[in-house]
Amino acid sequence: MSLYCQVAPGHPVHGAYHDSEYGFPQRDETVLFERLCLEIMQAGLSWEIVLKRRAGMRAAFQGFAVDHVAAADPASLLADPAIIRNRLKVAAVIENARRVQALRRSHGGFAAWLDAHHPRDKAAWTRLFRATFLFTGGEIVGEFLMSLGYLPGAHAAQCPVAARIAALAPPWMQAADFAAAPDGAKGGG
Numbered sequence: 355m356s357l358y359c360q361v362a363p364g365h366p367v368h369g370a371y372h373d374s375e376y377g378f379p380q381r382d383e384t385v386l387f388e389r390l391c392l393e394i395m396q397a398g399l400s401w402e403i404v405l406k407r408r409a410g411m412r413a414a415f416q417g418f419a420v421d422h423v424a425a426a427d428p429a430s431l432l433a434d435p436a437i438i439r440n441r442l443k444v445a446a447v448i449e450n451a452r453r454v455q456a457l458r459r460s461h462g463g464f465a466a467w468l469d470a471h472h473p474r475d476k477a478a479w480t481r482l483f484r485a486t487f488l489f490t491g492g493e494i495v496g497e498f499l500m501s502l503g504y505l506p507g508a509h510a511a512q513c514p515v516a517a518r519i520a521a522l523a524p525p526w527m528q529a530a531d532f533a534a535a536p537d538g539a540k541g542g543g
């Protein structure tokens with residue numbers, strides 16, 4: 355059983371994310387890009403820290419609007435105490451915004467790019483992300499895709515949220531034969 359489903363419900367920081375975002379399929383470019391940025395920001399830290407800083411990061415990164423972030427000044431972002439001030443992460447977020455802009459031209463958008471490569475297993479996704487984005491190791495890619503319904507494993511089968519997500523037919527359910535085994539469900543930290 356997913357540990358996150360045990361610790362997150364009712365939790366002041368994790369509850370809303372568990373109940374209404376984690377594992378739910380999304381297609382909006384800003385939502386996809388924010389999630390990728392948050393997963394990158396988490397590296398080496400807890401998800402709880404990321405969620406606590408989320409409002410501050412949304413303000414600093416102008417709502418994670420791709421065109422704004424692509425033109426952002428890294429120095430001013432790194433001076434903002436509201437964000438997770440890691441030079442490599444901030445540089446990756448800005449460059450990845452530019453990579454998303456490129457996906458508009460090559461595939462018609464971020465969601466269309468994901469659809470064009472779905473389904474594949476986590477290892478193949480990770481190779482693709484590493485060839486497309488910065489700062490996208492296996493853990494980040496796996497969590498990003500699981501959190502958006504491209505890979506299974508976000509919720510325990512008996513978690514009430516799992517049934518609500520199933521009703522939305524996330525991509526992994528439409529290609530269950532190709533889906534990777536769940537192996538990276540969020541910990542409680």
Ligand SMILES: [Zn+2]
Pocket residue numbers: 358359372508509510513514515516
């Ligand atoms: Zn759950």
